[in-house]
Amino acid sequence: MPSPATPGRAGTPSPPGQATSLPGWQASHWFNTPRPIELKDLRGRVVLVHAFQMLCPACVSHGLPQALRVHEAFQGEAVTVIGLHTVFEHHEVMGSQALQAFIQEYRLPFPIGIDQAAEAGPLPVTMAQWGLNGTPSVVLFDRQGRARLHRFGVVDDLVLGAAIGQLLAERTPVAASVSLDRVGTGTARPACDDEGCVSR
Amino acid sequence: MPSPATPGRAGTPSPPGQATSLPGWQASHWFNTPRPIELKDLRGRVVLVHAFQMLCPACVSHGLPQALRVHEAFQGEAVTVIGLHTVFEHHEVMGSQALQAFIQEYRLPFPIGIDQAAEAGPLPVTMAQWGLNGTPSVVLFDRQGRARLHRFGVVDDLVLGAAIGQLLAERTPVAASVSLDRVGTGTARPACDDEGCVSR
Amino acid sequence: MPSPATPGRAGTPSPPGQATSLPGWQASHWFNTPRPIELKDLRGRVVLVHAFQMLCPACVSHGLPQALRVHEAFQGEAVTVIGLHTVFEHHEVMGSQALQAFIQEYRLPFPIGIDQAAEAGPLPVTMAQWGLNGTPSVVLFDRQGRARLHRFGVVDDLVLGAAIGQLLAERTPVAASVSLDRVGTGTARPACDDEGCVSR
Amino acid sequence: MPSPATPGRAGTPSPPGQATSLPGWQASHWFNTPRPIELKDLRGRVVLVHAFQMLCPACVSHGLPQALRVHEAFQGEAVTVIGLHTVFEHHEVMGSQALQAFIQEYRLPFPIGIDQAAEAGPLPVTMAQWGLNGTPSVVLFDRQGRARLHRFGVVDDLVLGAAIGQLLAERTPVAASVSLDRVGTGTARPACDDEGCVSR
Numbered sequence: 123m124p125s126p127a128t129p130g131r132a133g134t135p136s137p138p139g140q141a142t143s144l145p146g147w148q149a150s151h152w153f154n155t156p157r158p159i160e161l162k163d164l165r166g167r168v169v170l171v172h173a174f175q176m177l178c179p180a181c182v183s184h185g186l187p188q189a190l191r192v193h194e195a196f197q198g199e200a201v202t203v204i205g206l207h208t209v210f211e212h213h214e215v216m217g218s219q220a221l222q223a224f225i226q227e228y229r230l231p232f233p234i235g236i237d238q239a240a241e242a243g244p245l246p247v248t249m250a251q252w253g254l255n256g257t258p259s260v261v262l263f264d265r266q267g268r269a270r271l272h273r274f275g276v277v278d279d280l281v282l283g284a285a286i287g288q289l290l291a292e293r294t295p296v297a298a299s300v301s302l303d304r305v306g307t308g309t310a311r312p313a314c315d316d317e318g319c320v321s322r
Numbered sequence: 323m324p325s326p327a328t329p330g331r332a333g334t335p336s337p338p339g340q341a342t343s344l345p346g347w348q349a350s351h352w353f354n355t356p357r358p359i360e361l362k363d364l365r366g367r368v369v370l371v372h373a374f375q376m377l378c379p380a381c382v383s384h385g386l387p388q389a390l391r392v393h394e395a396f397q398g399e400a401v402t403v404i405g406l407h408t409v410f411e412h413h414e415v416m417g418s419q420a421l422q423a424f425i426q427e428y429r430l431p432f433p434i435g436i437d438q439a440a441e442a443g444p445l446p447v448t449m450a451q452w453g454l455n456g457t458p459s460v461v462l463f464d465r466q467g468r469a470r471l472h473r474f475g476v477v478d479d480l481v482l483g484a485a486i487g488q489l490l491a492e493r494t495p496v497a498a499s500v501s502l503d504r505v506g507t508g509t510a511r512p513a514c515d516d517e518g519c520v521s522r
Numbered sequence: 523m524p525s526p527a528t529p530g531r532a533g534t535p536s537p538p539g540q541a542t543s544l545p546g547w548q549a550s551h552w553f554n555t556p557r558p559i560e561l562k563d564l565r566g567r568v569v570l571v572h573a574f575q576m577l578c579p580a581c582v583s584h585g586l587p588q589a590l591r592v593h594e595a596f597q598g599e600a601v602t603v604i605g606l607h608t609v610f611e612h613h614e615v616m617g618s619q620a621l622q623a624f625i626q627e628y629r630l631p632f633p634i635g636i637d638q639a640a641e642a643g644p645l646p647v648t649m650a651q652w653g654l655n656g657t658p659s660v661v662l663f664d665r666q667g668r669a670r671l672h673r674f675g676v677v678d679d680l681v682l683g684a685a686i687g688q689l690l691a692e693r694t695p696v697a698a699s700v701s702l703d704r705v706g707t708g709t710a711r712p713a714c715d716d717e718g719c720v721s722r
Numbered sequence: 723m724p725s726p727a728t729p730g731r732a733g734t735p736s737p738p739g740q741a742t743s744l745p746g747w748q749a750s751h752w753f754n755t756p757r758p759i760e761l762k763d764l765r766g767r768v769v770l771v772h773a774f775q776m777l778c779p780a781c782v783s784h785g786l787p788q789a790l791r792v793h794e795a796f797q798g799e800a801v802t803v804i805g806l807h808t809v810f811e812h813h814e815v816m817g818s819q820a821l822q823a824f825i826q827e828y829r830l831p832f833p834i835g836i837d838q839a840a841e842a843g844p845l846p847v848t849m850a851q852w853g854l855n856g857t858p859s860v861v862l863f864d865r866q867g868r869a870r871l872h873r874f875g876v877v878d879d880l881v882l883g884a885a886i887g888q889l890l891a892e893r894t895p896v897a898a899s900v901s902l903d904r905v906g907t908g909t910a911r912p913a914c915d916d917e918g919c920v921s922r
Contacts, residue, residue, distance in 0.1 A: 177423055177424055177427050178427065179427055179428055182382060182383075183382075183383070191678075191680055192680060195678060195680045195681055195684075196680075196684075212423040212427075214419065215415070215417075215419055215420035215423050217415075219414065219415055220415035220420065223377055223412040223415050223416075224377055227377050227378065227379055227412075227514050227519070228379055278591070278595060278679070279678070279679035279680045279683060280591055280592060280595045280596075280679045280680075280682065280683040280686075281595055281683065282680065282683065283679060283680040283681065283682065283683020283684040283685075283686075283687060284595075284596075284683040284684065284686050284687030284690070285687060286680075286683075286684050286687065287683060287684035287685060287686065287687025287688040287689075287690075287691070288687040288688065288690060288691040289687075290684070290687075290688060291687070291688040291691035291692065292691065314427050319427070391878075391880055392880060395878060395880045395881055395884075396880075396884075478791075478795060478879075479878070479879035479880045479883060480791055480792060480795045480796075480879045480880075480882065480883040480886075481795055481883065482880065482883065483879060483880040483881065483882065483883020483884040483886075483887060484795075484796075484883040484884065484886050484887035484890070485887060486880075486883075486884050486887065487883060487884035487885060487886065487887025487888040487889075487890075487891070488887040488888065488890060488891040489887075490884070490887075490888060491887070491888040491891035491892065492891065577823055577824055577827050578827065579827055579828055582782060582783075583782075583783070612823040612827075614819065615815070615817075615819055615820035615823050616823075617815075619814065619815055620815035620820065623777055623812040623815050623816075624777055627777050627778065627779055627812075627914050627919070628779055714827050719827070
């Protein structure tokens with residue numbers, strides 16, 4: 123399977139024919155929105171999902187500021203930024219009340235959902251279904267709701283901008299296939315480092 | 323009262339004769355130390371107290387990284403860095419368990435105490451006794467245990483370095499008076515901004 | 523005429539039908555290339571021209587590092603970065619020998635041409651023909667050789683990335699018109715500031 | 723000989739008894755001052771000499787901005803910042819006219835002297851007499867005119883601040899010896915890299 127972001131192909135989302143049939147997110151609670159948001163509500167728009175944990179250092183220093191920059195830079199464009207609180211560790215201190223204080227203090231303006239806790243195990247539902255390696259991760263959906271870029275760790279602004287630009291340029295429907303284009307460090311790492319927090 | 327850090331006198335701690343007779347800190351719990359630390363245990367050393375809250379954005383982006391740089395830059399010198407968790411808002415989500423997870427994820431290596439909760443009111447004991455405006459704040463004690471610099475908000479590395487250097491250069495006992503040299507923005511501001519979080 | 527980069531439409535190159543019929547650059551000397559490069563040699567590729575002066579602070583601190591990041595991030599893509607030394611002041615100390623030392627010390631790897639001096643006046647030929655306000659400026663050409671984005675000053679990586687991504691996504695020929703989409707601060711400013719150097 | 727800045731002793735100038743009897747600088751031309759400045763004119767003040775070349779990348783990105791920060795942070799203190807243009811390569815494009823344009827464009831406000839060219843060899847006189855490894859270098863003189871800190875490459879703001887603070891704290895005359903405390907990478911490196919430019 124061709125990977126969309128191997129060195130030398132920076133910023134290239136996977137071709138539409140190789141898009142991913144990821145299900146939408148499942149959120150148990152929302153902030154910064156009067157009602158729950160579903161992926162299918164956003165047809166016609168490019169959607170950037172930023173998966174984070176409030177106590178993940180790379181999310182706070184890199185991922186969330188980048189999500190905020192995207193939110194601001196593409197205000198007038200067909201781009202929606204969604205935060206997804208995918209807690210897979212320290213659950214007891216990253217509950218909804220803690221997240222609410224965090225969102226308030228950091229003044230995050232975009233909609234943020236709490237990834238639905240699983241019936242068993244530390245990984246929340248969406249994080250498990252999407253196969254996310256850890257936090258921060260970004261998943262980029264095209265105007266048809268197909269996952270086209272999937273990244274764990276620190277992503278360069280130029281690269282993310284180029285991917286958004288390419289998806290914005292696609293204006294006509296295309297048939298989707300089901301291959302998964304995921305990019306990450308691949309190997310398990312212990313806990314959190316400068317690149318992010320891994321879940322296994 | 324001459325202020326030690328008015329514009330044009332950057333990095334100048336107050337003269338020894340105008341030092342402050344602040345009491346030591348009162349901590350209810352400690353991390354990164356096998357036993358509680360008291361100010362009087364540190365006679366002969368320059369002590370930097372970094373007062374912070376784990377959900378204060380300017381503490382996370384500026385104050386704590388600076389405290390870490392001081393801790394590392396002066397490893398072989400007579401300088402001790404102490405973190406003080408002075409929670410004055412969102413108490414319910416910044417308890418000791420949450421702080422423990424925060425310290426672990428951010429890999430903070432220096433001793434950190436939790437400022438003793440007051441019997442009444444949101445301000446913890448040390449924060450109230452020292453008259454801190456908010457977080458982040460730094461208080462610099464000289465080798466005699468006297469408070470010599472007192473700052474709220476973002477402090478420049480050059481300025482903080484110069485103050486530490488001057489206090490390191492003082493090697494003989496000097497008599498202390500009780501004037502308070504405090505530097506801050508002075509006026510109350512609402513909640514948290516890029517400079518820090520204020521308590522009133 | 524709709525402008526491609528008014529607030530709220532960040533990163534959107536002008537529509538193909540509103541592209542600009544700018545002539546190619548005219549360079550009197552080249553570095554980092556065995557032979558002169560012309561715009562028409564690059565059909566099929568997205569071309570980023572970074573116009574700079576070696577003694578322009580914003581070019582050195584912002585523009586050239588960004589050009590280098592684009593050069594590196596899009597190595598395997600159909601993107602070419604060209605530097606253009608558009609000297610409009612201090613001509614006597616920014617000649618080809620000085621530029622050669624500059625390129626060597628800063629280790630710039632992409633092709634750099636010296637904008638052809640005019641027969642009269644301080645503005646070099648390409649800079650005048652393209653109507654550049656000053657340095658740094660970026661001009662982005664699409665795969666058909668049409669100017670689609672035109673910016674003076676500091677451009678955000680997300681915005682520039684999105685513009686490149688959109689132009690990369692255009693794979694079929696489209697007819698071009700002659701409107702000019704130029705974005706800049708518009709008003710004349712004296713000499714150089716944090717945003718750049720203006721020529722009038 | 724104890725070195726003032728080996729790891730673990732950051733920011734500690736050499737003891738007064740181990741200061742260096744460096745001669746003052748020799749400058750052939752000055753900018754930003756109505757008359758030539760000599761080291762002996764500055765008795766009673768701490769003097770930071772920043773040795774740089776206008777085409778040295780680490781000088782432009784790190785050293786000169788730091789010299790400017792020191793100049794501004796210690797405006798009201800007994801600290802003087804002096805720039806010294808120690809050209810040891812590309813002499814033909816870093817003459818006084820080029821430097822003048824550079825100073826103007828970068829808006830450097832402190833006095834800058836051009837290190838006197840040697841009768842033979844590429845190294846200018848002061849650079850050779852002081853044994854500087856390359857650019858950027860900082861040499862810190864105490865209130866008695868004795869060299870107390872000597873650094874090649876990137877110096878941390880906390881460390882430099884602490885050294886300035888310690889020298890400011892010395893207010894009484896002390897006898898000087900002649901040992902040289904020099905700190906640098908020590909080994910020759912080719913040309914310029916992120917740390918600076920070396921002369922051999």
